[in-house]
Every structure is written in structure tokens, then in C-alpha cells.
Amino acid sequence: MPAEQPAANALIEQLRESLGLLQVAFDAAAEAMLILDGERRIRWANQKAADLWGRGFTPLLTGKPFAELVVLEQLDGQIVLPEAPTHPLQLMGLGDGERRYRLSCGGPSSAPQLLRWTAIQGLRGSFVLLIIRDLGPLETALLEQRRFVNRLAHELRTPLAILSGSLHQIARKARLPGKQEQRLQQAREEAQRMGDLLDKLLVLSELDTDQFPWRFKAISLRNALESWMQGLPAADRARISLNFNSDVPELVFDPNALGQVLSHLLQNSLRFSNSESPVQITASAGPEHIEIQFTDWGPGMRKATDHSSIFERFTRLEEHRDARRGEGAGLGLSLVRSLMEGMGGDVVCRPNHNLDGLQQSGMVVVLRLPKPSQGDGASAVPGEQRRDPA
Numbered sequence: 139m140p141a142e143q144p145a146a147n148a149l150i151e152q153l154r155e156s157l158g159l160l161q162v163a164f165d166a167a168a169e170a171m172l173i174l175d176g177e178r179r180i181r182w183a184n185q186k187a188a189d190l191w192g193r194g195f196t197p198l199l200t201g202k203p204f205a206e207l208v209v210l211e212q213l214d215g216q217i218v219l220p221e222a223p224t225h226p227l228q229l230m231g232l233g234d235g236e237r238r239y240r241l242s243c244g245g246p247s248s249a250p251q252l253l254r255w256t257a258i259q260g261l262r263g264s265f266v267l268l269i270i271r272d273l274g275p276l277e278t279a280l281l282e283q284r285r286f287v288n289r290l291a292h293e294l295r296t297p298l299a300i301l302s303g304s305l306h307q308i309a310r311k312a313r314l315p316g317k318q319e320q321r322l323q324q325a326r327e328e329a330q331r332m333g334d335l336l337d338k339l340l341v342l343s344e345l346d347t348d349q350f351p352w353r354f355k356a357i358s359l360r361n362a363l364e365s366w367m368q369g370l371p372a373a374d375r376a377r378i379s380l381n382f383n384s385d386v387p388e389l390v391f392d393p394n395a396l397g398q399v400l401s402h403l404l405q406n407s408l409r410f411s412n413s414e415s416p417v418q419i420t421a422s423a424g425p426e427h428i429e430i431q432f433t434d435w436g437p438g439m440r441k442a443t444d445h446s447s448i449f450e451r452f453t454r455l456e457e458h459r460d461a462r463r464g465e466g467a468g469l470g471l472s473l474v475r476s477l478m479e480g481m482g483g484d485v486v487c488r489p490n491h492n493l494d495g496l497q498q499s500g501m502v503v504v505l506r507l508p509k510p511s512q513g514d515g516a517s518a519v520p521g522e523q524r525r526d527p528a
Contacts, residue, residue, distance in 0.1 A: 169271035176264035178204050178227050187270075191243060204268070211240040211247055213285065213347055223354050230255050230266050232390060233482045233508050237348045238273070238281065249273065250281060281347060288343035291336050298336065302329045338469040341398070342451075345476045352480065353392050359421055359428065359507075360386070362393040366400055374408065377415070383422040391507055395477045399485075402470040403432045403503055411436035427483070427506040433490060435500035448487065449475040474503075483507040 170187035172180050183192065183199045191207050192198035199207070205220040205227060212218060218225050218239065229235050236254040240247040250273050258265040273281065305326045314322060344350040360382050367375050400419070407417050411434055418433040447453055452468040478485045483506045490500035 169269050172199075172204065172268045172270075173258070174204055174230075174266045174268060178230075178266075180204060180207070181265065207243075209242040210253075211242060212349060213238060213240065213250055213281070214349065215240070215247070223352050224348070226253055226255055226268070228354070230257075232354065233257065235482065239348070241270070250278060252277075284343050284346040287339060288347060288349070291340040291343060294336055295333075295340075298329065298333055302326070302333060305329055335469070338473050342469065342473055342476060345480055350395075350480060353394060354390055354481075355393070356388055356390050357393055358388050359391075359430075362391075362396060363400070363419065363421070363430075365393070366397040369397075370404075374404065377408075377417050378404075379416060379418045381418065381420045383420075385423040386421050386428055387423065387509070389428060389507055389509075391481050391483075395481060396505075396507075399474050399477050399505065400432070402474050406470055407432075407434040407436055423509065424506075425509075427509055430505040430507070432503040432505065433500060435490065435498070438489060438499055438501045449485070474505075478505055478507075481507060 167184060167186060170190055171184040172187055173182040175181045180199045180202050183196050185194075185196070188194055188196040188199060210218040210225060212224075220227055222228065224237070226235075226237065226239075229237070234256045236252060238250050238252055240249070241251055242248070252271050252273055254269045254271075256267045256269075258267055305322065309322055309326065341350065363380060367378060367380065370378075404417060407415070415435050418431075420431045420433070422429055422431075449471050451472040453472070475485050485503060485505050487501055487503045490498050490502050492498050
């Protein structure tokens with residue numbers, strides 16, 4: 139027997155023991171755990187998952203398609219079809235993530251569940267770890283609160299639209315004395331501000347409760363940005379300079395959501411900059427992300443700490459307040475962050491520097507979208523089966 143054989147046997151035995159202990163730990167977990175292969179079939183399940191869907195026997199789950207195991211529903215009870223862009227099997231193609239659903243296995247729907255998926259790296263095939271757990275009482279209460287905000291925003295939009303329409307009709311037909319005309323204009327501006335606030339609250343609540351109508355597709359980023367610009371007023375479009383590096387590939391994202399992100403950034407820039415201040419949008423490819431830099435030359439931010447806190451909800455910088463402008467709600471940049479995270483990306487901001495590295499007026503908002511993985515192909519769409527080239 140070679141001298142290395144006992145050592146190899148000892149190592150194998152140690153690995154077997156470690157795997158056994160790991161299996162015991164997974165089986166003791168309160169969450170159901172599944173490992174799905176590239177065909178989205180179950181390759182492994184812990185005891186919790188076997189108790190829920192395999193009558194207590196893990197082998198009964200092995201090889202089954204996840205889509206046939208459970209039916210997923212939105213929190214409002216609407217069934218999510220496996221081919222829908224909001225189904226986990228579709229979202230897994232965009233990277234790691236989590237969403238809340240109700241689960242149905244032929245009986246009544248469950249309480250809200252959190253589904254979290256993570257790609258398993260370092261293996262020859264394409265595998266995803268899927269963890270399913272019950273929401274705790276506090277999480278459930280917060281979710282119900284957000285659903286209430288969603289319903290409230292929907293209910294308030296109709297009377298606000300009637301009020302805005304009536305004020306517009308009065309402004310068109312009535313000739314009022316100076317002070318009354320001024321008050322009417324103030325009322326119209328406040329109604330418009332309330333409408334904008336409701337629109338942002340509604341989108342945020344849809345994102346919070348996983349009800350945002352995502353529409354992911356493979357598309358050229360240049361085409362998406364040029365299409366967004368075409369929908370802008372001519373005066374706003376003239377202030378934008380769009381620059382593209384040649385290495386930007388086709389991406390999978392929601393062009394409407396990205397358009398909302400850019401519109402909120404542009405709205406902020408136009409609000410706080412003078413009428414001739416330009417806006418520059420530059421797109422380039424990094425090692426792992428596609429970066430879109432949105433640069434303006436407005437007032438910027440004086441404090442370094444503001445660059446992280448500005449994305450919090452209802453955050454408004456005191457230095458930007460001006461009695462000549464109506465107050466914003468402080469939701470625009472928070473909405474930008476939530477939309478970017480929903481597309482698997484993120485957003486950061488930093489001061490604006492010139493070519494010599496000196497800080498100048500303005501701010502740079504950096505939007506990052508995930509870059510297609512090697513071997514996925516530019517034509518990949520959410521849910522398309524992605525196989526390891528080997």
C-alpha cells in the first residue's frame with residue numbers, strides 16, 4: 139500500500155464526517171432549503187423542505203421541477219406563472235435576490251413567505267440555493283402596513299385628480315383679482331406636488347410589497363437611453379450630453395424602470411441648477427458592472443456624509459432649501475435606489491471633480507447594472523436556462 143493511502147483515507151473520512159455534520163445542521167434549520175440545477179430541478183433538499191413537500195422523504199423531491207412543486211402567489215393572491223418576469227425562476231437569471239410570496243401546494247395559500255436565492259459558485263454546473271422561510275410577526279406587520287400605504291395611495295389619486303382638474307378649469311375660465319389669482323396658482327402647485335408625492339409613494343409601496351410590474355428584457359442600453367431622451371421636452375433634451383463607450387454590451391433590465399431612475403435624477407438636476415447648467419450621462423463597462431454616470435454642475439453637497447444619507451426616504455438637504463421653490467418630498471433619490479436594487483444593481487453618489495482631480499460644483503450619481511456573465515450571451519433573458527460552457 140502506498141505511504142500516502144492512509145493519509146488519503148483519513149482525509150476522506152474527515153470530509154465524510156464534516157458533510158454529515160453539515161447535513162444535520164441543515165436538517166435542523168427552521169427554513170426550507172433547496173438546491174436547484176440549471177434546469178431548475180431539485181438536486182438537494184433539507185428535512186424541512188421534505189416535511190413540507192415530500193411527505194418527510196427527501197428522495198421524493200429529488201429531480202422534480204420546482205415549478206411543479208409549489209404554486210406562487212403575489213401577496214394580493216394573484217398567481218405568478220413560472221414564465222412571468224416576477225417569478226423566482228425568471229429572476230434567478232439576473233443574480234441573487236429575494237421576494238415575498240404566498241405558497242400553495244393544492245390547498246389554502248400560506249402566510250407570506252420570504253424566498254431568497256443565491257447562486258452557488260465554483261461548481262461545473264449552474265446551481266442555485268433557494269431558502270424559504272416564514273416571515274416573523276414584526277416583518278408581517280410591516281408588510282401589512284406597506285400594503286395599507288399602497289391601497290391608500292390608490293384611493294387618494296382619484297379625488298386628487300378631480301381637485302386638480304377643477305382648479306385647472308377655474309384657472310382657464312375665471313378672471314380673478316390679483317391676490318385670488320395668486321392663491322389659485324398656489325393651490326394648483328400644491329395639488330401637483332401632492333400628486334407627485336402620491337405617485338412616488340405608490341411606486342415605493344409596490345417595490346416594498348413585491349408588486350412592482352417589472353418588465354425585464356434583453357436590450358441595448360444605448361437604445362434604451364436614446365428612447366428615454368426622445369420622450370423628454372425639447373428644452374430638457376437639449377441640456378443632456380450622452381456619451382457611450384464602445385465596450386457596453388447588451389443587458390437584461392427593465393427599460394421603463396431605468397427611465398424612471400433617470401427622470402428622477404434629471405428632475406433633481408433641473409430643480410436645483412440654473413437654466414443653462416448641462417447634464418452629462420456617460421455609460422461604460424467595468425469588471426462586473428455596467429456603470430452609468432449621471433453628472434450635473436448644480437450646487438452639489440458640501441458634507442461628505444450627505445452622499446450616503448441622501449438616498450434615505452424623506453431626506454432633504456437644508457442647504458438646498460429655497461423659499462422661491464416649492465418643497466420636495468425627499469423621495470426621488472430613495473426611489474432611484476429601490477428601482478436600481480430591484481434590477482440587481484445599486485447606486486452611489488460622489489462629488490464632481492474636474493480632469494485635474496479638483497472638486498467643482500455639482501454631483502455625480504453612479505448607477506450600476508449587473509454585467510452579463512461569460513457564456514450567458516447577450517440574448518439571454520430572465521428565466522432562460524443558463525448552462526455552464528463545460
